[in-house]
Amino acid sequence: MTTRAGNIGTFVSERGRRGSALRIVVILSIVTVLMLYVGGKVQFYRLGYKIHTLEQEKKDLERSNRSLRIEASSLSSPARIEDIAVKRLGMVRPAKENIVMVKRKTLPKR
Amino acid sequence: MLMGLGFLIVALRLVHLQVFERAELSLRAERQQERLIKLEPKRGTIYDRMGRELAVSLDVDSVYGVPSEVNDPHATARRLSGILHEDPRAIEKRLAGDKNFVWLSRKVEPGKAAKVKELGSNEIGIRPEARRFYPKKALAGPVLGFTGVDNQGLEGLERAYDKVLRGVNGWVLAEKDAVGRMVFPGGPGLQYKQPKSGNDIMLTIDEVLQHITEKELDATLLSSHAKGGVCIVMNPQTGEILALSVRAAGGKQAFNPNEPQRSKPAEWRNRAVTDAFEPGSIFKVVLASAALEEKVVHPQERFDCSAGKIQVADRVISDAHKKGVLTFTDVIAESSNVGTIKVALRLGRERYAKYITAFGFGKKTGVEMPGEISGQLKDFRLWSGVSIASIAIGQEIGVTPMQMAAAYCALANGGMLMKPYVVAEIVDLEGKEGKKFGPQPVGRAITEETCAKVNKMMQRVVEAGTGQKAKPAGYTAAGKTGTAQKIDQRTGLYSKKDYVSSFVGFVPARTPKLVILVMIDTPEGDIYGGSVAAPMFRSIAEQSLAYLQVTPDDLGGRMLLVAK
Numbered sequence: 001m002t003t004r005a006g007n008i009g010t011f012v013s014e015r016g017r018r019g020s021a022l023r024i025v026v027i028l029s030i031v032t033v034l035m036l037y038v039g040g041k042v043q044f045y046r047l048g049y050k051i052h053t054l055e056q057e058k059k060d061l062e063r064s065n066r067s068l069r070i071e072a073s074s075l076s077s078p079a080r081i082e083d084i085a086v087k088r089l090g091m092v093r094p095a096k097e098n099i100v101m102v103k104r105k106t107l108p109k110r
Numbered sequence: 111m112l113m114g115l116g117f118l119i120v121a122l123r124l125v126h127l128q129v130f131e132r133a134e135l136s137l138r139a140e141r142q143q144e145r146l147i148k149l150e151p152k153r154g155t156i157y158d159r160m161g162r163e164l165a166v167s168l169d170v171d172s173v174y175g176v177p178s179e180v181n182d183p184h185a186t187a188r189r190l191s192g193i194l195h196e197d198p199r200a201i202e203k204r205l206a207g208d209k210n211f212v213w214l215s216r217k218v219e220p221g222k223a224a225k226v227k228e229l230g231s232n233e234i235g236i237r238p239e240a241r242r243f244y245p246k247k248a249l250a251g252p253v254l255g256f257t258g259v260d261n262q263g264l265e266g267l268e269r270a271y272d273k274v275l276r277g278v279n280g281w282v283l284a285e286k287d288a289v290g291r292m293v294f295p296g297g298p299g300l301q302y303k304q305p306k307s308g309n310d311i312m313l314t315i316d317e318v319l320q321h322i323t324e325k326e327l328d329a330t331l332l333s334s335h336a337k338g339g340v341c342i343v344m345n346p347q348t349g350e351i352l353a354l355s356v357r358a359a360g361g362k363q364a365f366n367p368n369e370p371q372r373s374k375p376a377e378w379r380n381r382a383v384t385d386a387f388e389p390g391s392i393f394k395v396v397l398a399s400a401a402l403e404e405k406v407v408h409p410q411e412r413f414d415c416s417a418g419k420i421q422v423a424d425r426v427i428s429d430a431h432k433k434g435v436l437t438f439t440d441v442i443a444e445s446s447n448v449g450t451i452k453v454a455l456r457l458g459r460e461r462y463a464k465y466i467t468a469f470g471f472g473k474k475t476g477v478e479m480p481g482e483i484s485g486q487l488k489d490f491r492l493w494s495g496v497s498i499a500s501i502a503i504g505q506e507i508g509v510t511p512m513q514m515a516a517a518y519c520a521l522a523n524g525g526m527l528m529k530p531y532v533v534a535e536i537v538d539l540e541g542k543e544g545k546k547f548g549p550q551p552v553g554r555a556i557t558e559e560t561c562a563k564v565n566k567m568m569q570r571v572v573e574a575g576t577g578q579k580a581k582p583a584g585y586t587a588a589g590k591t592g593t594a595q596k597i598d599q600r601t602g603l604y605s606k607k608d609y610v611s612s613f614v615g616f617v618p619a620r621t622p623k624l625v626i627l628v629m630i631d632t633p634e635g636d637i638y639g640g641s642v643a644a645p646m647f648r649s650i651a652e653q654s655l656a657y658l659q660v661t662p663d664d665l666g667g668r669m670l671l672v673a674k
Contacts, residue, residue, distance in 0.1 A: 059169075059238075063168065063169045063238075066166065066168050066169075067168055069163070069166070070163070070166050070168060070243050070245045071245075073162065073163045073166070073245035073246070074245035074246065074247070076162075077245070077246045077247065077249065077317075077321075078246075078249075078317060078318050078320075078321035078322075079246075079247075079249070079321055079325070082321070082325075093652075093653070099583075099584060099662070099665075
């Protein structure tokens with residue numbers, strides 16, 4: 001619409017377009033912020049689950065390690081070793097006649 | 111209009127929930143979402159002196175139920191009883207009701223826990239709990255003791271050092287998501303208390319020496335059909351207990367702390383400290399030490415023991431076998447009651463009592479084992495006319511094996527009574543300074559000079575006396591045999607068939623490294639200490655000295671000289 005001031009239709013529609021753009025920017029900003037916030041929270045909890053899972057794995061490995069150490073300790077008990085030495089390998093305690101004490105004698109220097 | 115009214119009602123309800131009921135609803139949500147997780151501390155490990163594990167804790171699974179969420183306790187109980195092998199009615203009883211948590215089966219085998227997990231049920235869960243394992247099974251069982259289902263020490267060192275081993279519980283406040291997974295929120299708001307691990311303990315016990323003594327004790331009890339026995343091996347210079355074996359009854363399985371429920375209390379009781387016995391002739395060395403220290407007798411002084419008996423007050427005391435004229439050294443070597451009593455009467459009760467106390471009898475040794483008693487020793491002012499004679503030959507006095515071993519340690523180390531101890535170190539797992547324990551002299555019993563004389567007399571016991579079967583091949587040894595009558599509980603008199611056979615001594619005699627005490631309770635057939643206990647002493651000495659790589663000091667000339 002043309003007036004003495006000029007083409008106010010264009011003026012009004014230009015002002016309307018600027019207002020819409022601003023609204024869109026504001027809305028997009030708000031949405032972006034909200035998405036970042038929610039995304040951050042989701043990531044936080046996801047990492048929390050991962051940490052929990054890894055801690056669980058660590059605990060399981062530690063438990064397994066201790067269990068193996070106990071088993072190793074049990075397998076190396078003197079009673080078991082002696083039993084294997086005597087029954088499977090045929091070993092015996094040395095008799096007195098079989099022990100000879102060897103003493104080194106240092107010869108005088110010439 | 112109607113739509114508007116509907117929206118208004120919803121809006122008002124929202125305001126009511128969000129504003130007026132906010133506080134209560136928030137609290138309820140917190141209770142549902144937050145869970146206080148108890149963090150169990152790791153119970154300390156018990157090691158032998160070489161760092162080998164004797165008692166260890168390991169996490170195992172326990173099964174729990176949530177009765178408030180169980181719809182059909184009967185069906186659930188039937189499913190579980192097939193896996194856990196427990197009475198379904200007992201399980202059903204625990205699942206009935208509206209509790210949030212009940213234990214169904216604690217510390218189960220891994221296979222059973224896996225099957226419970228496979229059920230995938232929300233009503234049943236698995237929680238790890240610590241369980242105590244003794245990897246060497248029955249080795250040193252009565253010494254170590256055992257723990258209860260809640261990891262509390264109930265016997266032995268587990269009980270004596272429970273506070274040290276236990277640690278302190280921690281906790282953390284965790285959030286639970288919609289599917290029940292735990293999430294630990296970080297940041298400054300995290301509520302958390304770190305659990306404090308229990309301390310580890312290092313013993314003076316050597317696993318190999320312990321095995322040697324237990325093996326030999328089992329063999330001797332079997333061959334002599336004895337009721338039980340005790341064997342102690344100590345370092346005489348320091349008082350360290352290197353091995354301590356206790357058996358309640360020959361032929362039965364040794365006490366295994368992994369399965370305490372299979373044994374009776376008599377089988378796990380540590381008789382080395384909890385029981386007193388009349389020592390018999392092994393006590394004669396105390397009289398010998400006192401008499402030589404007070405110079406009332408000389409080792410070569412001669413005594414006429416040919417009568418074979420002696421009257422003291424209203425009692426006649428006899429020798430087991432008649433002997434002739436003996437030097438005091440041979441009185442001890444041949445274990446003559448007549449010769450011993452003659453010297454005791456010369457010494458007198460007051461001086462004699464002073465040395466009995468100096469050797470530690472009549473009071474606890476202070477060793478860190480629960481249930482120690484002080485033995486029985488009357489004040490000398492209350493002794494009857496025959497007491498001095500009875501006590502001189504090891505009757506009318508009650509001593510524990512530990513007291514006896516400690517006294518012989520004093521004879522082996524030059525006369526200093528040392529406090530026996532079994533814990534060498536407490537290790538703090540938090541990295542702080544632990545605590546080390548070392549030799550503690552109690553007091554001088556006799557001088558070194560007197561000790562040397564007594565040592566020679568005890569060597570004579572092994573060389574030519576009643577203890578010849580105690581001599582280990584390749585080494586010198588010193589000791590004393592004992593064959594003590596037991597009191598018949600029914601009559602209150604000395605039994606004619608029940609005896610305690612003993613041998614206590616040290617090896618090598620000239621530079622003692624080990625004191626070994628052997629006490630066999632009520633052997634059948636041959637009852638003499640020289641025949642029952644002395645051979646066991648020899649066998650333990652030979653194996654122990656070889657393990658410790660102690661140079662033989664008596665090879666009888668069988669030595670090769672190699673020129674360098």
